[in-house]
Amino acid sequence: MELEERPNKAVKRDPKGVRLNILRVSSKEFAEYGLSGARVNEIAALTKTSKRMIYYYFGDKNGLYRACLEAAYSHVRAGEEKLDLAGLAPDKALAKLVGFTFDHHRKNPDFIRLVMIENIHKAAYLKSSDIIRKVNSAAIKNLTGIITRGQDAGLFRDELDPVELHWQISALSFFNVSNKPTFSALFNSELYSKEGQRTLRDHAVEMILLYVSHKKGTLL
Amino acid sequence: MELEERPNKAVKRDPKGVRLNILRVSSKEFAEYGLSGARVNEIAALTKTSKRMIYYYFGDKNGLYRACLEAAYSHVRAGEEKLDLAGLAPDKALAKLVGFTFDHHRKNPDFIRLVMIENIHKAAYLKSSDIIRKVNSAAIKNLTGIITRGQDAGLFRDELDPVELHWQISALSFFNVSNKPTFSALFNSELYSKEGQRTLRDHAVEMILLYVSHKKGTLL
DNA sequence: ATAACTTTGTACTAGACGGTTAATAATTAA
C-alpha cells in the first residue's frame, strides 16, 4: 500500500523502485507537455536511471504513457476509497462527496492534465485498459447508494441517474482545474483566489444539492 | 462578414482566400493533433497552396497556431451575437442562454479542442492576445444585464457574480464536449445518445435556474 | 550452480521535423 519512494539501500537492485521512479518523472512530464510534447530523453535525464531502462520496462513511449495513465487512475481511486459516507444522512453524504471531489481535483492538477491529454487523444489508450474501467465503477456504486437512500428518505427527486449525477459533479470539479489557465487569462476575476475557490466549491455543492432535492412542479 | 471559401476565379491572386484556406486546414489539424502533434508538412499538403506560403503569412508554426486560436474565438463571438435576449423575461433569457451555450459548444468541438489545447499550454498564447479578451467581455456584459433584470424582478437571489455564473454555465457546457471521449469510454451510458444529450442540456438549464432562483433559507 | 532477471552507459541510426533557400515571375496598386 505504501507508495513512498525509498531507495532501499539494503537491496542493490530495486526493480519496483526504478519502475516507480520512471513513472513519477514521466507522469509529470506528460502532464506538463502532453504525449507528443514530452521528450523521452528529457524523462530519462530526470530519472535516477537511464533511457535504456525506460524501454526495458515500458517498451516504448506509448507504453510509458499508458502506464502513467493507469497509475494515475489507480492513485485517484485509492484517495476516494478513504471517504466514509455510509454513516451520513444522504444529503450530507452527497454534500461531502461533491466537496471532496472538488477539492481532490484541485489538489491533483497533474491527474486532471493527464485526463485532458487523454481526451485530446480521443481516449485511445483508456479504451484499451481494463484496469481503469474497474476504478470508476466504484464511484458509481457509491452514488447509487446515496441516491437510493435519499429517495427512500423522501429527500431526493425520483428520476435520478447516478451516471448523470457523476457527470454533473465531475463537470463542476474538473472544469475548475482544466480551464483555469484560459479562464483566468480572459477574466481577471477573483474566482481563483483562495476565497473565490471556497465560494466556487460551496456553490457547486449547493447546485448539486438543489438539483437532487428539486421536486417536479416546485419551481420553473 | 461572409467567411465562405470562394476561389474567386476572376481574380488570379487571392491573398485572403489563401490565408483562410490555410487557417481552415490548420485549425482542423491543431484541433485534431495538438500544437506539437500537428505537422506543418501535413498542413501544407492539405492546403491548396504550399508550405512556403504558410511561412509567408504566419511566420512560424506558433504564429499559425495563434492565428487559429484568434479566428476560433472570433467565430464563436459572431455566433453569440445573434442571440437576442433583451426582449425576454430574465429567467427565460437565462434559460435560453444556457441552452444555447450547451448546444453551441456541442456543435463546435474543434473550438473546444483548441481551447483544451490552449489550457494544456497554460494559456500562453491567449495571454498575449488582446483580440480575444475583448470577445469575452461581451458575454459577461450580457449576463450582467440578465442578472440585474432578474434581481429587480425579484426572481433571482441577491449575491450573484456574473463571472461566476459564466463559469458555471461554461463548466456544464464545456465538460460535455471536452470529456466526452474518456467519459463514454469509462461508462457505457446513454448520456451521449441523442436523447441523453437532450436530457443533459435540460438538466443543465434546470441546475442554473434553480441556483439563481434559490433564496437563502429556502432549503439546505 | 545455473538460469533468469536487472542494470549500466555510450554511441548510434534512420527518419521526421521545422524552417530556409533560391530562382522566378505574375499580379496589382501607386
Next chain:
DNA sequence: TTAATTATTAACCGTCTAGTACAAAGTTAT
C-alpha cells in the same frame, strides 16, 4: 511605369527524436 505584393516549387539544412545495438556484468531465485 514602377515598386510592392503575392505566389510557385522543390530541394535542402541542421537539429531533434524515438528507438536500438552492443557490450558487459551484477544480482537473485531456484
